[in-house]
Amino acid sequence: MPPLLRLILWRLGTSLIVLIGVSMLIFAIARVIPGDPARIALGANATAEQVEALRARLNLDEPIVVQYGIFLRDLARGDLGVSLYTNRPVTADIAQFLPATMELIVVAGLMMVLIGLPLGALAARYRNSWVDSTIRVISLLGVSAPSFVWAVILMLLFAYFLPIFPIAGRISEAMAVPRVTGFMLIDTLLAGRFDAFRNAAAHLALPAFALALSGIGQAARLTRANMIETYDKPYIEMAQSYGFSERKIARSYAFRPSLIPSLTIIGLDFAAMLGNAFLVEAVFAWPGLSRYGVEVILRKDLNGIVGTVLVISALFLIVNMIIDILLAYINPRIRHSTRPS
């Protein structure tokens, strides 16, 4: 079996085990927090019989192990139960709110990689010059405040005092396009509306940048440090002794090996983004999974809580799997764990 395929299968297997573990944990935790979900959902005026009936409908009168069994059986059919908060299937809720969050995170992740890595590489190539100093100050600034603080600052500066960007939401009312994927950038393009696309991109810019800033700083600092270390390696001197251009040496001799440790950390930063997105979404009134998540937790909507947590965990595992595959692709030591025959 090719090593890359083996790696993917291995990661899929471990991810599944992790997901099962997470589901058990959240299933149990959601049920031990105090408060009766049926009572909360029906309100103080409901009769004891009504509450009892709802508890029975939710299988809450069964032992927890049986409840988990029922949950697994439903999950296998792609059914996460009905949310007591929205009175809709949890899967429908997630399908509605997840794309907004994913769009935000994916764009922020791309910013982190596409801005952070080149900044770090630039700083390393021109180390100890003014270029380096400038980049170091910027990246230090980036990591020095949490993303919701950046969200507020950016919003005040670039949406309020200087109204360059829209202040909240995903797209202007007038620009609304039919929902296909739920990803605004994709849906506007599918509708062939470039004006709407630009509008959606402008809405996305500030929250995504706020979310990405600390990651950008982190990625830049790390890449710089790794690359400077790489520049001291014998294979760089060898490349220089062959007269390869500085540009080629920076790009393919120093940058690529330095990417390996950087990417590992970027994977972790990405995970942190999933958490930070909740606060940034709140600041920019971004209709994503965060508001839904907070509501279902406050209302002790069991199915909503379990569904949200599972989806976030799955997202986290997928991101890490992608990073691992990228790493294997870049680092031949992983890709070719055995000597060629």
Place this chain on the structure above:
Amino acid sequence: MTDAPTLLLRDLRLAFRGYTGVTEVLHGISLHIRAGERVALVGESGSGKSVTARIVLGLLQDQRGARITGQVRVEGRDLAAMSRRARVALRGRRMSMIFQDPTSALNPVYRIGTQFTEVLRRADPAITERAARARAAALLDEVAIHDPARVLDAYAFQLSGGMNQRVMIAMALANNPALLIADEPGTALDVTVQAQTLGLMRRMVADHGAAVLFISHNLGVVREFADRVYVIYKGRIVEHGPTAALFDTPRHAYTRALMAAVPRITGGGIPDLPERDDAFAAPMELHPGVAEPEAT
């Protein structure tokens, strides 16, 4: 022009400017290497061998804080009088270098074949992938690697140190340079492999008509390999001569101390030296018939 030595250093001085002031490292090195000659530069750790090699390659010239004076002529052309671009053009074409630890000197994320292609492109930018591969395979065959396809598709970490050493020798001579600099080649390898690659290098430089600047602190190895020897001590050449003469009648006290250290071929190095000895301040020892040519 044709009788200009392949490498000529005349009164080469090097100082590093640092936060604490200026540190002089080379105090006027003069040496020459004629076409096809194998010349050793021997001295203890820190005596200035590697910086000399880096200056010859034109690498230190670009480093801030390094102050270089004196002449460096490669095939008669003065490096200092050349543009940076022209200096870079010599590297990988007219001169190349092999390094101490072959495995860490090869790029870890590219296959040997890819690295070979890049080296061959230095001399022939238009060479096709296929032609480069064929040429690389032929070069590997020359260094007794008889399954070139496997090696070209491998990464350095998948090959043994001795194998990488041979790959590096083949790469260094791929473009038929006039000068090959070998900075303590193979000291990271075990003694038998070192001896093998030394023999191989000897044959390869003869076949490719390259002159060699062979840097070492191991006189045992030098005796095997070099036609002539320069002994460097604290940034000065203290003695030089044909290998046989130098080994028969070492004149400078430092050379004799070096020789006393020879039996420990694999390492260790030089025993404690009586540095206060007047003999160390003696002027350069010169064996007959090898005077430095006049500066041209």
